Amino acid sequence: MRTLFFVDDLPTTVGSTYEFNNDDALHAIRVLRTKSGDDFNLSDGKGNWSHVQAKEVHKKHMTVEVLETGHQDALGTHFTIIQAIPKGDRIKEAIELCTEGGADRIVMWKAARSIGKSDDKIEKLQTTAREASKQSRRFRIPEVKGVAATNAVVDQIAHADLAIVFHESATMKVSEVVAPGCTKVAIIIGPEGGLTDDEIDTFAAAGAKIALMGRPVLRSAHAGLAALSAVNTALSVW
Structure with missing residues (x-):
């Protein structure tokens, strides 16, 4: 290529x-x-x-x-990753992996247990998405937005056909919550310290599905790529 x-x-x-x-x-x-x-x-x-x-x-x-x-036309399914801000250089790694995984939009989210900061890094993170797009031969560079509060994440859920929160306490698998025909998908990734019960309850009440990504618990920076892979496969995009 x-x-x-x-x-x-x-x-x-x-x-x-x-x-x-x-x-x-x-x-x-x-x-x-x-x-x-x-x-x-x-x-x-x-x-x-x-x-x-x-x-x-x-x-x-x-x-x-x-x-x-x-x-190159955009794919029929638009993916938004809502990424709780990871610490240190892992924030850059999260952007790189989500870009390579096909995210169309990446929203940095200040979760209750987020340790990292990105308020002054959005422009640099957009550059990271640009560089990752070159690496993965993407003709479309994903948009990096932030920093979002939890109420803004609730708004994102309302505008999605399918919103999924990945958490180890979930009893349903990805294949059980993904329905064919979704065109706007929001994927919510928690921080290293995990989502709080209030965050899970708030997102579920807004219409998000709580799903399990498997037995292993992934790093926050890596979970976005795994989630994109699982949902893309379940929707037959991949």
């Missing part, structure tokens, strides 16, 4: 040339050693893409020719 880079001003005219000169271009030149004749993809992060070929490679920029352009 071709390497992917993002640009703000995506060229979409076949046969035209374009000056590729942002930070991604530097990475392509200095790290990936891109040379004249190499081809790769550019995208605007909103589903539009162009297959290009390098014509002239300089120290900090390159001239490319547009060979083909297109648009």
